[in-house]
Amino acid sequence: MAEKEINKIKMEIIEAGKRMLHKDLVIGTAGNISVRISGEDRILVTPSHVEYDKTEIDDILVVDSEGNVLEGDRNPSIETGMHIGVYKARPDVGAVVHSHAICTSAIASLGKTIPPFLDGLVSTIGGEIEVAEYGMPGSEELAENAVRALGEKNAVLLANHGSLCCGKNLKDALENTELVERVAQIFIFSSILGKPRNLPQEVVELQQGIFEMMR
Ligand SMILES: [Zn+2]
Numbered sequence: 001m002a003e004k005e006i007n008k009i010k011m012e013i014i015e016a017g018k019r020m021l022h023k024d025l026v027i028g029t030a031g032n033i034s035v036r037i038s039g040e041d042r043i044l045v046t047p048s049h050v051e052y053d054k055t056e057i058d059d060i061l062v063v064d065s066e067g068n069v070l071e072g073d074r075n076p077s078i079e080t081g082m083h084i085g086v087y088k089a090r091p092d093v094g095a096v097v098h099s100h101a102i103c104t105s106a107i108a109s110l111g112k113t114i115p116p117f118l119d120g121l122v123s124t125i126g127g128e129i130e131v132a133e134y135g136m137p138g139s140e141e142l143a144e145n146a147v148r149a150l151g152e153k154n155a156v157l158l159a160n161h162g163s164l165c166c167g168k169n170l171k172d173a174l175e176n177t178e179l180v181e182r183v184a185q186i187f188i189f190s191s192i193l194g195k196p197r198n199l200p201q202e203v204v205e206l207q208q209g210i211f212e213m214m215r
Pocket of ligand 1: 031
């Protein structure tokens with residue numbers, strides 16, 4: 001991919017970071033974003049400890065699938081290994097977003113999954129949103145647990161931490177992050193009022209079929 005196109009993706013990553021910040025999906029320098037360069041062994045990833053609204057184009061790093069820095073002077077995000085793990089397991093994934101959104105993290109802290117209780121959830125995410133077993137931030141254990149619990153879906157909760165969402169491109173990965181937070185909020189509200197009812201099983205299966213088709 002030409003330098004000009006790579007710079008365009010870097011700008012999109014910067015914009016996505018600002019959107020995450022302004023939508024309250026993260027605070028400070030928490031969370032991270034990556035995009036795989038299609039057909040290449042190169043991944044663009046946000047730097048560690050740089051605020052989203054101060055991130056500049058040269059702050060975005062280029063790493064290979066072993067995590068080696070190919071371009072950039074910053075340190076890549078500590079969760080780069082988790083992002084790489086997803087790309088290795090999922091050839092269909094083009095972008096990964098990791099956030100610490102409030103309602104998502106609240107449910108993840110209970111070690112609870114988000115069941116298929118709302119229309120739009122299954123066709124977009126792929127089914128029940130699982131929760132990955134706890135792993136320390138930045139650890140290989142967290143990366144392995146996240147990739148395993150994510151499976152073939154587009155989102156996974158990270159116990160006591162946040163979420164990881166993916167998609168075929170950055171727009172989808174970011175929208176999935178926003179959707180999961182919204183769904184998490186609705187799940188909490190409906191759990192306060194009673195027990196949220198799952199969608200009928202045939203609807204879940206139908207929506208899973210739509211998800212497979214769109215992937
Ligand atoms: Zn995190």
